[in-house]
Amino acid sequence: MEYRDYYKILGVERTATADDIKKSYRRLARKYHPDVSKEKDAEARFKEVQEAYEVLKDPEKRAAYDQLGSNWKSGEQFRPPPDWASGFEFRGGPRQRRASSGEEVFEDEQFSDFFSSLFGGGGAGGAGPFAGAGARRSRAGRDHHARIEIDLDEAFGGTTRTLELKRPQLKDDGTLELKPHTVKVTIPSGVTEGQLIRLAGQGEPGPNGGRAGDLYLEVHIRPHRLFQLDGRDVTLTLPIAPWEAALGGPVKVPTLAGPVEMNIPAGAQSGQKLRLRGRGLPGQTPGDEYVLLKVVVPRANSPDARALYEEMRQKLAFDPRAELFG
């Protein structure tokens, strides 16, 4: 595993005071927080900052970390010395489990192997090389949260995702190891932006026989080439010809379920919205598809086209600016 320079990550000197560390954390957390940041790689940077702060804000963890010395460089191959933290008493980090599936899924507060190797993952009553002496009683495991990105078409029709989760397991020597575990999740159709999916029993294992927590996937839907999503409704911009707008008639319209025929009312205008009821995302109250009409005017780039426009100019008493001048 690679060494992590927590001081460098927080941008402080090794001699920084607790107040300096807190200030720096607040500044960087504000900059990279995934809910507010527009920075590239904000999620990854925020996790690094959180991990660094988790160690440096805690005097015991910081002292133990400092004991490793200052000669290590970020990214350097690292293995903790067997007795590196002897004499220290602290609990491991509050995070015990990781979820990953390429770049799609991440879990809240996922810390690095470097952190886990130094500080374990023992929560209350948990185990691990640095776990506190919590009472060994049965309790329910905590819930875990991950984020998943899907396409709008997948949200409409449902999809499956194979996730690789890592679960902490207690080894015979009392230390924790992260064991990979593959699950295939069927995501039902009709999921919307920000919606939660519950996977019962896939959270933190319950210590001492307690009930396992649940895994919650927070769904995010990628922007679509044609449709804009708003709740369960979708909006599509539909180009139409001037004669289709003027005369009305049937046109083929894309929907999430495939093309349908829709009747354009005679005298339609650009910017007018038509509704295809129930053609949005499915649900107890299915969403609608809004079709935003956009009249596209062909160019007069041939003698015939010019003749047609000239004829219209002469025969149609039409002044689009009549209202501007009373």
Added chain:
Amino acid sequence: MNNATELHAHLLNEGDWIAATEVCQLCRIELTTVVELADLGIVTPRGYAPDDWQFPATELSRLRTAGRLMRDLGLNVSGAALAVELLEAQHHLERRLRRLERLVHEEGAQGLSQ
């Protein structure tokens, strides 16, 4: 992937109501904070006493964001509530902007192609 465990996913949708205790666990916030957020109009529970409150699943996302902002950025309840509302307004405006940009882009492309 042959040995992957198949899981049944339960979608928390608008028909689901979540009990206050479960909401607190899910969003990792105290009930008193949830009460304050309800007072500020961020969530609209049903029921009489906070212990018996239930929340529409569609509001979980707001509560989770508020909880994250409070934990990670040290915001107080009012600050988190304000941030949640501003973030939602920002996302709404960004969606509108993208829609308008797309229209402008298409009109521009159409003008160039003719």
